[in-house]
Every structure is written in C-alpha cells, then in structure tokens.
Amino acid sequence: MFTGIIEELGTVTNLEPDGDNLHISIKSNITPELKIDQSISHNGVCLTVVAIDGHEYTVTAIRETLERSCLGKLKKGDAVNLERAMKLGDRLDGHIVQGHVDQTAVCTDIKNVNGSWLFTFTYDRSNNNITIEKGSITIDGTSLTVVDSGTDTFSVAIIPYTYEHTNFRNYKTGTEVNLEFDVVGKYVARLLELQK
Template structure:
C-alpha cells in the first residue's frame, strides 16, 4: 500500500524487453535503502526490486502491467516518481493507494494559474463510477484531488512543490499518465453491482 505522496524521483537508465516483460534499470538516491523483493511505486505502478547494483536497481514489468499503464513507454533519461510502501505507524498524508494502475489517461490541457497549474485529463468512460467531485485520484503515483468531473474528463490543481518535485512538470497536452482510482470507490461499485 502507498499514500500517493511522492518520496523521491529516479532516472531511467536502461530498458530491456525480455519476452513479454520489460526490465527497467533505475538510478535513485533511495537505492542504498532498498532491498531485493521490496515493492516500490514507479509513476503509480507497484513493481518489485529484482536486483541492486551500486546506485541503480532493476524492476520487471509483466505484460498485464505494460498493457494497463504507460510504464512500457519509459525511455532512458526520463524522470520517474518514486514512493516506497507505506508504514502503518504514521500519518497517511495522501490517500490509500495500491499501486495497481487501472488505466491510462491523456492530458487534454495544462493551464498556468499564477502560482499553480490546472491539468485537464481524459479517461475511459468505463471508470466514470469510480471518480467523484473533490475525490482522490492517483496520477503517475501522485495523490491529487479532482474537480470539474465529467464521465470522461476531470481536472486537478498542482501546487508549485508538486510541480517541481515530481514529473508532472513534463506532462503536456497529449501526454499519457497512469491512473489509479480510489480503492474505496471500487469496493462500493463492486458491492452495488452484486446487488443488481
């Protein structure tokens, strides 16, 4: 489990196809604190550390992950949002996030707002029941509050700290982002569907 509060960033050093999987090498200041078999959120995708060497570590994304996220589009030199799994003896500053990406969204616009930025995203209508006005969404691993929600689009506001500390600053119109909808909404929607 994660909170959607980005802890650090990493840089993609290399990617390599391995059958239907993709192995990714990441360099990060977090590397010395990691261990093999640890779960880390990469742009909102929970992936397991498989190897550590010096200041780099490796992760493997399987076909299902590559199909439902934009992890397979990463290239060397790109910045990746990182968050280690949450510890259950502290505050949850974001919201409960599993690191299981539901879909990819597309940036429709980015509008500077004199000290902040508003991003508008398009998402598949199949997920409309899982997003509510002033609810939470995890976008590239970042916990954000949504507003101006429709059945296919929503807006988020980004403060300067988040803009500078995460890779949201590289998101432009046409860019894709990983989306994870709120887990509580998923459980409610599931329960309601079973009663129909």
C-alpha cells in the same frame, strides 16, 4: 500499500525486454536504502526490486502491467515518480494507494492559474471507473484531489511544490499517464453493480 506522496524522481537508465516482460533499471538517491524483494511505486505502479547495483536498481514489469499502464513507453533518461511502501504506524499524508494501476488517461489541457496549475485529463469510461469532485485520484503515483469531475474527464490543481518535485513539470497536452482510482469508490461501485 502507498500514500501517493512522491519521495523522489528517479531516472531510467536501461530497458531490457525479456519475452513479454520488461526489466527497467532506475538510478535513484534512495537506491542505497533499498533491498531485494522491496515494493516500490513507479509512476503509480507497484513493482518489486529484483537487482541492485550501486545507485541503480532493477524492477520487472510483466505483460499485464505493461498493457494496463504506460510503463512500456518509458525511454532511457525519462524521469519516474518514486515512492517506497508506507510503514505501518506512519501518518497517511495522501490517501490509500495500492500501486495497482486501473488504466491510463491523456492530459488534454494545462492552465497556469496565478501560481498553480490546473491539469485536465480524459480517460476511457468503458472500464466503469469514476471520479467525484473532491474525491481522491492517483496520477502516476501522486495522490491528488479531483477539482472538476465529468463522465470521462477530470481536473486536478497542482501546487508549485508538487509541480517541481514530480513528473507534472514534464507533462504536456497529449502526455499519457497512469491512473489508480480511489479504492473505496471502486468497492462502492462494484457493490452497486452487483445489486442490479
């Protein structure tokens, strides 16, 4: 379980395909504090630490994860949003984030709004995922509030701190991102679907 508050940007140092799996090595300042079997959110995807070597650690993404997220498009040198699992009893500064990516979206517009940024994303509506204005959304592991919500599009406002300390500073029109929709909203949508 995560909060969507990014701790740090890690750097991809190695990508090693292994059958349908992908071993991803990351260099990070938090690596010395990690241990084998620990869960870490990588651009919103919960992955387990399988090896540690100095300031680098390795996680493995399986085929289902690679198909549902955009982790398979990572390249050496790419920055990755990182968050360790929350501790029971800590403040929940973002919202409840599971680290289970629902689907991807594409950045379709970026506007500089006098000191902040408005990012717009479009996603495939056929998966029945929805956003609501002022609801929560997780983009590449970052907990955000939806500003505008359409049937297959939404916008989020990004403050300078978030822009500087996450992957948002690297996004351009056409960038693909991982989405995790609000878990409470997903349960409500599923219950309504079952009542039909």
